[in-house]
Amino acid sequence: MASRPPIHRARKRFGQNFLRDPGVIARIVRAIGPREGDRLVEIGPGQGALTEPLVEAAGGRLEVIELDRDLIPGLRVQFFNYPNVVIHEGDALKVDYRFLRGEGPALRVVGNLPYNISTPLLVRLLEAGDAVADMHFMLQKEVVDRLAAVPSSTDWGRLSVLAQYHCRVESLFTVSPAAFVPRPKIDSAIVRLTPYAALPHPAHDEALLFDVVRQAFGQRRKTLRNNLKGRIDAAALEALDIEPGRRPQTLTVEEFVRIANHLVETVTGETS
Incomplete structure (x- = not known):
């Protein structure tokens, strides 16, 4: 004791x-x-x-x-x-x-x-x-x-x-x-x-991922189309099967990773 x-x-x-x-x-x-x-x-x-x-x-x-x-x-x-x-x-x-x-x-x-x-x-x-x-x-x-x-x-x-x-x-x-x-x-x-021993949804660039998340939640009442303006357009979001009119609090971790990985792939040509 x-x-x-x-x-x-x-x-x-x-x-x-x-x-x-x-x-x-x-x-x-x-x-x-x-x-x-x-x-x-x-x-x-x-x-x-x-x-x-x-x-x-x-x-x-x-x-x-x-x-x-x-x-x-x-x-x-x-x-x-x-x-x-x-x-x-x-x-x-x-x-x-x-x-x-x-x-x-x-x-x-x-x-x-x-x-x-x-x-x-x-x-x-x-x-x-x-x-x-x-x-x-x-x-x-x-x-x-x-x-x-x-x-x-x-x-x-x-x-x-x-x-x-x-x-x-x-x-x-x-x-x-x-x-x-x-x-x-x-x-x-x-x-x-x-x-996790192995990440279920790995990001190509984690710093970019969390910057996207930060920007997306900058104004919770606004849509992704508005909050991510200048970073990804509505057509690209739709191509990722993510409705541009959704609000950030409706997105899953996997969907945020999908957006961030698309941005990396757009610049580098890397694919999942």
Whole structure:
């Protein structure tokens, strides 16, 4: 059993809300399903409420990344007798996750993420490719709803396409504000993201794909004909079996990839 951390006042600038409910913690650990030999990375361990049951369940190496330097001494005391817990003081947005993996197994990344870093951190982790085996995050419920949305729903947008191009996304369960100290004003949710071993709809140029997605969602109420004007015309969209009068939130990941690949093929002559 680890030592208990000293009391720490949550800091608004770090978006800190410390998970306290043991039932929710146990449910999260069951959802993650840590196994012996896993290489776990926890982002924002806070006061170690999730860290301890994770390392007890897995028994493998667990690396934690904490930005708040005032929490580091408490974590070092709490996990003094756990040589397989490695504590990093730093910004998770600046970590090189490929380097962190090294020659070991792919990383299983977990964390309770504040709203302000959730999207850029997901992008960074997705860019790490096969260095990441899966991700389990607690996020604002509205962010999880966007990640796991389906086409033609109100939540379907740029973040949905970005995540689902790379990963299978599963919204697991909602967490009440009562599970935290201090209580946030909104519900949270747990999401699982599992990167595809082979992309179901590979893009010739991923940067171009996400630029097309960005442009398409620039004005959600306008049609593709208008939002993609100057990049692809109505006749080309029709040739791709995509109605130019559709709105961007009705398109699937595969249809966005179809548009982006057509643009590459138009310039280079490359074919699928």
